[in-house]
Amino acid sequence: MxxxxxxxxxxxxxxxxxxxxxxxxxxxxxxxxxxxxxxxxxxxxxxxxxxxxxxxxxxxxxxxxxxxxxxxxxxxxxxxxxxxxxxxxxxxxxxxxxxxxxxxxxxxxxxxxxxxxxxxxxxxxxxxxxxxxxxxxxxxxxxxxxxxxxxxxxxxxxxxxxxxxAPNPGRKVWLHHGSSISHGSDAASPSTTWPALAAALGGVELINLGLGGSALLDPFTARAMRDTPADLISVKIGINLVNADLMRLRAFTPAVHGFLDTLREGHPTTPLLVVSPILCPIHEDTPGPCAFDFSALGAGQLRFRAAGDPAETAAGKLTLNVIRAELSRIVEQRAADDPHLHYLDGRELYGEADYAELPLPDDLHPDAATHRRIGERFAELAFAADGPLTPGTSRG
Structure with a gap:
């Protein structure tokens, strides 16, 4: 002392x-x-x-x-x-x-x-x-x-x-769930992960359920979100399901519906944004599992590679493009009865032009500069006056 x-x-x-x-x-x-x-x-x-x-x-x-x-x-x-x-x-x-x-x-x-x-x-x-x-x-x-x-x-x-x-700041509470990218992998600091930056720019109070390697549509995660008070909710789905090679398309579709159904049990009219994966070239059209690149590890570098076979997509294996198409379809279907449900293609947050300028250092996770870009883009697209997660008066 x-x-x-x-x-x-x-x-x-x-x-x-x-x-x-x-x-x-x-x-x-x-x-x-x-x-x-x-x-x-x-x-x-x-x-x-x-x-x-x-x-x-x-x-x-x-x-x-x-x-x-x-x-x-x-x-x-x-x-x-x-x-x-x-x-x-x-x-x-x-x-x-x-x-x-x-x-x-x-x-x-x-x-x-x-x-x-x-x-x-x-x-x-x-x-x-x-x-x-x-x-x-x-x-x-x-x-x-x-x-x-x-x-x-x-x-x-x-x-x-x-x-x-500190007293309640009176801002809307934004509850977000996603993968290690939302968790903040390779961000410079805790207040400069992309969700933290987006929350600051949007004037909202963040609860970050970005869980490294673990955005896997687990029912207990959905129930935890269902039971958490929130004014705005987003779920970023996809990359971990490919990484882990956890399920095929037949299981993915009802699992997404079930996750969203559970959220709606506790938040029936809360603005809810489904976000598909940002660009990740190794998994755009190549299924998982994702594996460590041991040749790079031998050189003292931490990198990842896609270990699946693109031909297996015909049998229902998941790639990022398969997931984006299905998430878009699911949200469009559900939005007919749920006007507060919205979809955002993750490539609007980080796409091909961004990858050319700011490539993923380990082929999987964004660096600090990319976290800032994603946070700024999300705030601009989601928290704008006409965006799907418009901030305003708190639920109190």
Missing amino acids: HPTHRWITTPLTPALLRGALDVERTAHGLLPHRLLAAARAQNTDGQLAMAEAQPSGVRLAFRTRATAVELDTLPTKRVYVGAPPRPDGVYDLLVDGHPTDRATASGGNTLTIDMTTGTTEHRPGPPGTVRFGGLPDRAKTVEIWLPHNETTELVALRTDAPVEP
């Missing part, structure tokens, strides 16, 4: 958090979750368990006159055997909605993943401290956005002035 400050320790409670659907009390503190306990109880997949516990879009939000803030956290850092080291997770500081500072935390647990064998090793480590100083000496709303790609247990919050939970 800094010796010149008289620190006040504020108990960490769910009232200080935004963007989490659930909070678990651990031996160390609070662990935000992005799926409800009922959904987690039905999940048996380690990838989804890891993704939902990574707090993409989750932030501490409080009012204070403090000029200095310290947050003790216990992160879980991932190490991929043979791949370049991953950077530490980033914490973004916003003051009255404006990006102000950025920091990282040392220490933490380590999860070592061997992609050639599929094995993992977990090693415990000590908590670290994130420090922010030089904040303006006035009443203000402070937000600390937690690392979008690093499981983060919150241990202690210290400030040099009292803290109280």
Whole structure:
């Protein structure tokens, strides 16, 4: 702790958090979750368990006159055997909605993943401290956005002035579900993932259920969204279903209908936008599964390749073009009885011209500049005055 400050320790409670659907009390503190306990109880997949516990879009939000803030956290850092080291997770500081500072935390647990064998090793480590100083000496709303790609247990919050939970901002709540791209893979920081950027531009309050590798039309995810209060909803469907080679067209169509039916049980007239995949050349016309490119891994690069056979689309295997055509058809069919349901072709967010200028570095995920472009495009297309997710007065 800094010796010149008289620190006040504020108990960490769910009232200080935004963007989490659930909070678990651990031996160390609070662990935000992005799926409800009922959904987690039905999940048996380690990838989804890891993704939902990574707090993409989750932030501490409080009012204070403090000029200095310290947050003790216990992160879980991932190490991929043979791949370049991953950077530490980033914490973004916003003051009255404006990006102000950025920091990282040392220490933490380590999860070592061997992609050639599929094995993992977990090693415990000590908590670290994130420090922010030089904040303006006035009443203000402070937000600390937690690392979008690093499981983060919150241990202690210290400030040099009292803290109280930030009031409801009165903005519409936007609930979004998607893949690792929506989760924020390869974004520069948690407040610069494309959904976070789009939310800021659209003036809406984000709940991000982008789940890396796990946008798979799981019924428990649909029920979690059904039971979450929201004013605006979007679901980005497709790339993970191809990646995982999870189902064929015969199963895909009723699964999409079932997912949308479940959302409508809790949100019968809420504006609902179905978004198809952005451009990903390796899977446009080649089915999954998606595999690691071990030749690139040997050279210290993390890249992906499509391991399916294009001829198998005739037997119902999914490609991105197959999924786009079917999603468009499904939405058109349902919209006859559901005027609040809309469709957006993901290539309007990132298409061939964008790929020529900003290619996907690992052939699958956008980089930081592309996240910004997608966020700006989504805000322009979805949150415009005549867009399908028009912001305005909150549901309260």
